[in-house]
Amino acid sequence: MTDIDAPEADVKRAGDEGLDARLVVDRGPFRLDVSLTAAPGDVVALLGPNGAGKTTALRALAGLVPLTDGHLRLDGASLERTAPESRPVGVVFQDYLLFPHLSALDNVAFGPRCQGASRAEARERAAAWLDRMGLADHAHAKPRRLSGGQAQRVALARALATRPRLLLLDEPLAALDARTRLEVRAQLRRHLAEFEAVAVLVTHDPLDAMVLADRLVVVEHGRVVQEGAPSDIARHPRTDYIAQLVGLNLYRGQADGHTVRLDAGPSITTTEDLSGPVFVAFPPAAVTLFRDRPTGASARNLWRCEVEGLETHGDQIRAVLTGELPLAADLTTVAAAELDLHPGAAVWATVKATQTHAYPA
Template structure:
């Protein structure tokens, strides 16, 4: 098995918060770090860049130790083969786009002429040849983002770090720049780590997702596994699914207060159950029969979600349901209203809590 290009156990203590994350990234692989605000994503990125020294653990890149506290080994940021694209780009405002990109190669020892030529080549690759002489204040958001990417790639980094690289862009520009970024990440031979809170960016750009909460990895895997089998409420909300935990017994899972839902999967033991909001049906009164998949609920809120309305339900199960505007009007859904909810067995997935 080929060893990972990036291999690290990142432990960083900061003001009552501890990051403790194991991270491996292969050559040519893009890994997305996802997580809520304050989870430790940016701390991890800054540790990789050398801006936050490790408290414990280690960091190796291409077999070279960059940080190992117990051996008093620390390579400063400027000596690491790492390129960084920050959320706010952090371009030098007094330099042209060409000189911003040439800055890194100059620090690596290239002559001014060679560095400017390399910068011009990268700007041309990213469709910015005509903007080479402009300063950051004269560039659009999308152009500035691409200059920041060119600056990071111009140092031929073994590791490319991207911190919310599309967050500052408007929706239209974001779509175009995401496509360009995907193209250049595909061509990048080194490892890449992307920090984002946007699941679309992660799914479009990354080969593997690593979800961090409270400084720990809570789930990792390819997009198909993470999006269909979430293991925390944060991940479930991120991918738009309802997630509950209970005890499976054959083709049903007992949840709160003995309430049970039928599932399409046969399972025994501690289990997660998951179903999309579109699978939840709302009724003004309790449907006939004693179907175990029907429960009383209270409407906590209603807001537009694409072509549907998303209804937040509380009570026996905290659940989200998607209904059409016509259904919402027929039910006259308002906060505090009592309804009945149901879900069909064929729409409910179940999987073990353990690995």
């Protein structure tokens, strides 16, 4: 892996220990209590709904919010009492916060100057970073002359020019339009792959998290509810929020062989042979709808439902169903029209056991 400080190679120090933190922050009735560990080279994404505590955790890492309790160690050094400006931390804020009166070059040079570098040295380092970001031709442009993607790269260069041991990114792609976001996400992934210290990304966008991070930490109501590799979390969601993010119907129940009796609702037949508390998940595309009770259907799972609502979901229609088993079903526009689906319509929903996935709770 290439050192991201290549413009002025800073050899990785022996004995680096990465991040070890327990962030406890009390803010009125809200309490954040999140533990984070990461080795140098790791990219960790904090994922969660609005108000979950993601940004509070990021601000606590940066020193902008004091800890009520817990600890914060970076490369073995305690940072709880270290002032924000003295921490080896780089931050890319959601709106980038570039200095409007400074050129891109001087925005990037600002950090090294604050660390004591001479003006010439700081500008030399900044120029190298802008070249690395593909922005050498925009070195003298003010932020108002930059596109959203260019401004994001200047903000990232400014954070990295200080040679941080911890890089914090707060919704770094949120300000971009869809087309620019796709391009900048790919560029950011490349830069993060080269970063040999710890990076922590805050996002509510599951695609950003899945593409950019090596590990996801899902936070709800100030607590970690699940963490692991993106592929594992996508396949084994453990809360409704995560299931909705990755596009799965999710239920919890008690397994007895191939039958799972749901905590609230009917039974589901699965291919897995399990015992005890389990989750059962299946995608909306696995659901087949009928207006009349099907006869001779091979599906082992059949429930009587009612259409609560319909919405466009990509190039398909998503039907939100209530009844014996609340669930979401995806079908084509043609199929929805042929079934004459509308709110209040009675339907039968089937799912084959082979399309379900059960796993221990």
